[in-house]
Every structure is written in C-alpha cells, then in structure tokens.
Amino acid sequence: MMKKVRLGIIGMGQQGGFYLGTLTGIQINPGKPIEKADLEQIEVTAVSDIDPAKREKIKSLLPNIHVYDNYIDMLDSGNVDAIVTTVSHYLHSEMGIEALKRNIHVLLEKPAGVYTKQVQELIDVAKGKPELTFAVFFNQRMNPLYRKLKEIIDNGEIGEIRRTNWIITTWYRPQAYYDMSAWRATWEGEGGGVLVNQAPHQIDLMQWLCGMPKKVYAKCQYGYQRDIAVEDDVTALFDYGNGATGVLVTCTHDIVGSDRLEILGDKGKIVVNNSRTVTITRLKKSESEINAQITDLTEVYKLMRGSSNIQNELIDVETIEFDNVWGQQHIDILKNFAANILDKTPLVAPGSDGIRGVRLANAIHLSSWLNKEIDIDFDENFFYEKLQEKIREEKNEQII
Incomplete structure (x- = not known):
C-alpha cells in the first residue's frame, strides 16, 4: 500500500519552481x-527541465532528487508515481498521455490543453486507466x-440563475512582459492570449458555478493595446438556452x-468584489412570487x-470577508491530488473537467x-484548422 506519492515535476519555470519550493523548502528561482x-x-x-543551468542548480541544492533533461526519461525511470506539468500549454495533453500510458498519475497545470481535440484524446486515454488519478490544477476551486458560492448555488439558495456577469481585468501586462520570450502571446507558442494564459481560472469557475452555456458570441481584440498577435481584450456573451445569459x-x-x-437568481443575488468580499442577498419568496403580489406601484417606489415592507420583510443580506492567502489553494490541490491517489478521496478538479474551460475559450475565439454566434458543441476539427491558419499567418508576418 503506497504511503507517500513520489512526485516528478516537469518544468522549472516560476510555477514549477514554486511547487518544488513548497514541497522541499528550497527556492531555485x-x-x-x-x-x-x-x-x-x-x-x-525527480524533476525535468531543458535548461542545463537550472538542472545543475537543483543538483547542487537538492542532491537526493533525480534530475532529467528529458521528461520521457523521467517517466521511464521508475522514480515517480505521479507528475505535475508546468510547461507550454500545447505540451500539457501530450505529457499527460505519455504519463498515463506508463501508469503514472497526472496533475496538469491549467489549461488542460489549447484545443478540445487534444484534450479529448487525453481524456479518452484516462478513461482507459480508471485506476489512475487524473486532475487539473484549478486551484481556485479550493x-x-x-x-x-458553489455550496450556495448548489443548495438552491438563490434559485434558478438568470444572469452571470464577471469583469476580471486585473491581469495588467506591459509590453516588456510579452517581449521576454519569443513564444509569449503567439498562436504557435501559447495558443492564445488572455483566454489561455491569465483567465482560465475564471472561465473554469463560471462553468463550475453556473454550468456550461449553449451558445457563445464574442468580440476579441487582437494586438489591441499591445504589439502581439493574440487577444489582449475580450467581451463574451453566453446563452444558457433557458433565457439565462x-x-x-x-x-x-x-x-x-x-x-x-x-x-443573479430568481431567489437572490451574489456579488463578489476583488475575490474577497461576498454579498449574498436572499429572498424569502422568489422574484416571480413577489412580482405577482405587487399591485400598488407606490410599493415599488419605496x-x-x-423603505418598502418587501425589502424589510422578504430580503436578507449577508456579507462575508475572506482572506486570500496566496499559494494556499495550490497546496490544497496538491493535497487533494495525493489523497485521491492514496485513499480515493474525491477530486475537487478531476481531469475530465479540464475540457470545459478549453471548450469555452475555443468557442470565444471561434466566434x-x-x-x-457559435454553438458550444462546435466542430472540433474545424476549430483546429482555423487555429492552424492563425499559426501560418503569424509565421508569414514574422518572415515579412
């Protein structure tokens, strides 16, 4: 019976270095x-990285850890039970598949991939290995x-959802950020911009809390305020098929x-500011019931x-402040991942969920x-072809 999970980390960039530091106490970046x-x-x-300088640094600071220049060698070594990937988005699915084929548990950084076709291939492999743990690093679910919020919505406390709005623009990136590496903010290197790099957590949370929409209409601006090929500004409208948007x-x-x-639900409303303060308004009757009982319009003015009796008697307001401890949710995902491997504790972010956020991002791009307007069940092959067109256009522009 396994007592401890032997973890291999692929990629020693900022995120991989953070996980290594969190688990060993040694900071390499x-x-x-x-x-x-x-x-x-x-x-x-074990760790794997293509940078010789980082490998030598890890060897000197952590001599008991196996260090590889190729992740396949690490997977074949017999030194790991599980991996976490902190590499280019395009490689997440590929590395996950290679690990699962070798009966190694997988925790992928977000997103699970760049396009649904590759993520579905990964999910299909995982289905054939039900004894293995496959999860995605959606740390905000912790x-x-x-x-x-998930508990409130699932318990029906605000009733049936009518509308969801999220403005999340706290991702400020200057041009210098994009200029650090040639692969940044490119279709070939990252597969997109803010949708695949900064906002996947919010995209995942929207579907986790409120479900998947049926249709998507979007306006994306590419290289709007930065000299990049991909999107740096997005406004997307979701249609849930039941009148909700x-x-x-x-x-x-x-x-x-x-x-x-x-x-907004028919029995209340949730407002979150800065991912810290939550105001929950609960109605003791549904809005439809209240609407039916209002016959005196002076009550509306009140x-x-x-100052209305309706507000005083039928509406409860609760405000909750949360501390947002940076890094704690990452630790909790790692704990949950290990617990599932060791004793089958249910996963908070199972790998099969990873395709939903990718599907939403793909639909936004395609729209x-x-x-x-794009149906959420769009043609995956068509999207892949359009993405390849973007990559070819990008290369041609670089040549010119």
Whole structure:
C-alpha cells in the first residue's frame, strides 16, 4: 500500500519552481520567498527541465532528487508515481498521455490543453486507466470564497440563475512582459492570449458555478493595446438556452483593474468584489412570487428608496470577508491530488473537467474569428484548422 506519492515535476519555470519550493523548502528561482508546506503525503523525487543551468542548480541544492533533461526519461525511470506539468500549454495533453500510458498519475497545470481535440484524446486515454488519478490544477476551486458560492448555488439558495456577469481585468501586462520570450502571446507558442494564459481560472469557475452555456458570441481584440498577435481584450456573451445569459469581460491593459462577479437568481443575488468580499442577498419568496403580489406601484417606489415592507420583510443580506492567502489553494490541490491517489478521496478538479474551460475559450475565439454566434458543441476539427491558419499567418508576418 503506497504511503507517500513520489512526485516528478516537469518544468522549472516560476510555477514549477514554486511547487518544488513548497514541497522541499528550497527556492531555485528569484522572487517572493517560499515556505515549505505541510505536505507529508508527497515527496519530490525527480524533476525535468531543458535548461542545463537550472538542472545543475537543483543538483547542487537538492542532491537526493533525480534530475532529467528529458521528461520521457523521467517517466521511464521508475522514480515517480505521479507528475505535475508546468510547461507550454500545447505540451500539457501530450505529457499527460505519455504519463498515463506508463501508469503514472497526472496533475496538469491549467489549461488542460489549447484545443478540445487534444484534450479529448487525453481524456479518452484516462478513461482507459480508471485506476489512475487524473486532475487539473484549478486551484481556485479550493478558494474558500468560491467553495462557499458553489455550496450556495448548489443548495438552491438563490434559485434558478438568470444572469452571470464577471469583469476580471486585473491581469495588467506591459509590453516588456510579452517581449521576454519569443513564444509569449503567439498562436504557435501559447495558443492564445488572455483566454489561455491569465483567465482560465475564471472561465473554469463560471462553468463550475453556473454550468456550461449553449451558445457563445464574442468580440476579441487582437494586438489591441499591445504589439502581439493574440487577444489582449475580450467581451463574451453566453446563452444558457433557458433565457439565462452570462458576460465575461477580461483584458491585460487595464492598469487599475477590476474584479467583480455578479450572479443573479430568481431567489437572490451574489456579488463578489476583488475575490474577497461576498454579498449574498436572499429572498424569502422568489422574484416571480413577489412580482405577482405587487399591485400598488407606490410599493415599488419605496422599494427603490429602501423603505418598502418587501425589502424589510422578504430580503436578507449577508456579507462575508475572506482572506486570500496566496499559494494556499495550490497546496490544497496538491493535497487533494495525493489523497485521491492514496485513499480515493474525491477530486475537487478531476481531469475530465479540464475540457470545459478549453471548450469555452475555443468557442470565444471561434466566434470572434467568424463574427457570429457559435454553438458550444462546435466542430472540433474545424476549430483546429482555423487555429492552424492563425499559426501560418503569424509565421508569414514574422518572415515579412
């Protein structure tokens, strides 16, 4: 019976270095100091990175850890039970498949892939290996704030959802950020911009909390305020098929930034500001019932002024403040991943969920490319062909 998960980390960039530091207490990359977490269920036994300097640094600081220049060699070594990937988005699915084929558990960084076709291939392989754990690093599902929202919505406390709006523009990135590496903000290197790099957590949370829409219409601006090929500004409209709608607004050029989520139901409303403060308004009767009982319009005027009997008798308002401890949700995902391997504790972010956020991002891109509403069950092969067109156009522009 396995008592501890032997973990291999693929990629020693900022995120991979953070996981290594969290699990060992040794920091290999400059930046915010990292503290060793209480994660007795996991032991880092191997890392893989293509950078010789990083490999030598790890060997000197952590001589008991196996270091590889090729992730396949690490998978074949017998030194790991599980992996976490912190590499280019295009490689997530490929590495996940190679690990699963070797009976190694998989935790993928978000997103699970760039396009649904490759993610579905990964999911199909995982289905054939039900004894293995396959998860995605949707760490915000461990955020106590969003777990509380999930509980409220699933319990029916705000009734049937009518509208969801999220403006999340706290991703400010100057041109210097994009100029750091040639692969950044390219179709070939990352497969997109803010939708695949900064906002996947919010895209995942919208579908996790409110479900998947049926149709998507989007306006994406490419290289709008930055000299890049991919999207740096997005406004997307979701149609849930039952009259309910959703709106997502995100960008990387808002230097002041906003983070506000509103979820309106027929029995209440949730408002989240800055992912810290949640205001929950609960109705003791549904809005439809209240609407039917209002016959005196003076009551409406009083309601607007806050002096109505309806407001006093039928509306409860609760405000909750949450602490957002940076890094804690990552630790909790790692704990949940290990617990599933060791004792089958249910996963908070199972790998099969990873395709949903990718599907939403793909639909947003496709809608903006074609300038029309897109069914969420779009043709995956068609999307892949359009993405390849973007990559070819990008290469031609670089040659010119």
